[in-house]
Amino acid sequence: MTSLPRKPSRVKLGLVIDLDICVGCQACAVNCKEWNTSGHSAPLTDINPYGAGQKGVWYNRIHSFEAVDQETGDSQTINFPKSCLHCEDAPCVTVCPTGASYKRSEDGIVLVNGDICIGCKLCSWACPYGAREYDEIEGVMKKCTLCVDKIYNETLSPSSRVPACVATCPVGARHFGDLGDPHSEISNLVKARGGFALMPEQGTEPVNRYLPPRPKQHQKSTDQSPRSLEHKDTSTDGAGLLARWVDKVLSA
């Protein structure tokens, strides 16, 4: 049934991604592919994997953005992993004509039933975040399952029952938990760090949250900043007596 659950699920499983410490190593994307190519929506098809024009289904994509402060000129690079946000008001679910796309009432995970999906791609049009990719070989839509086949898997040790991307992140930039519980560890993390949702104006009420980069200590615009060599440097700070004398003579 592609109508959303009548009552929002109490449990809202999701991810919190820390943009302050993500180094953009792509390990989350690789381990996601590794787990899910034999998981719930397997396989994650690749076309021409070793040649030109390679194409394939990935649940996780890591973009890199630059933020430039228009006043000071300060800039920083932000590595930006993006996967399904398991929206509360998921438009990909309501547009689905077949009932293949659904949101679980018990934990809020958004899934695709590949056995009844007709591959009309409308869900991918409805999603603002690009979370859904079409599998050309299988003819159905695929998306992040939040590793539903891993997080409840009792044959795994309790500490392994987290999504593959979270388990593998070498810097601990990814957190998994219940964002519906205001006192859960990750809810507290979101509160403490000012976590935010992506494109709230689209009205999808994403569950996943992102933690902003912490303010930098050394910016070009502050006194503590190291000298920037790209600009003409006219100061003689730190130069010796002889150098300052030569500078004075030459500047005359």
Next chain:
Amino acid sequence: MHPAKSVIFFTTGSGAGYGMLIWLAVLSLLGLQPADSIYGLVAFGIAFALVVGGLISSTFHLGHPERALRALSQWRSSWLSREGIAAIVTFAPTGLFALAWVFLNENQSYAVGLGIIGAAMSLITVYCTSMIYGSLKTIPAWFTKWTSIAYITFALMTGAVLLWFVAVIFGLPQANIIGLIALVFVGLGFIIKLKYWHTVDHAPATSTAESATGLGKLGKIALVEAPHSEDNYLLQEMGFRIARKHATKLRKIALVLGFIIPFVLIALAIYGFPQFQLLIAGVAVFSGIVGIVTERWLFFAEAKHVVTLYYGESAI
């Protein structure tokens, strides 16, 4: 958005077919249609060929066309599902209307009643088609009431032009009245397309690279590196951009071929050269088809999807 040929033919073809079905019923109600078997066969034949052809064509882009019937199950939430159901239900009254007309030479009394029910259902179906696109908030160029207004107007316009063409072929005495209706709707279509473009071109951005990343507080956001080295599904489907380069020229082509030439030719056929009516009508129809297909191609190709904000667009 990638303009799939199957979807362009589906929306233009089924729109024109439903438009014809609507006019066949409305004009019968007004007593402006002969209850002639051959004329009915040709007119309904073209209308149903367009509708059925469009619907079949729309299944071509599916990954699993054999599961298409499943698409009828989610009418509670999905406009695509509603469209499918409306299209199938519409076949009942319009089909019976056609049968009564062709085999019983009856297009009045109970037959026209069925026809009008069919016309109303046809309008609902076209509205559902338009809402498949008009309900997508992620594509601001479609998320406007003008999408539905345009789809309905173009269905009535193309239907009227085609029915006029058939009437001219059969030399119906009512041909000029149908031509006049076509003339009015071509003019109306022209104004509505201009209004649609004006609305879309002047709408403020709904989302930006800053809101997409949530990093606006840090400054202006620009993509440094894409997540993949080659185009993926998202870029092929939502990142279509060939049209933008020629958008202005293509808009002019759509306006001239789709509206201005048919308008002038229909007027000429009625008031100027009635002796060449058939030839003029044929050219008007051909020009109109090329124009409306261009218009629909632009409707898809020009529309930007907010996911491209993650791939270098700055505001949509």
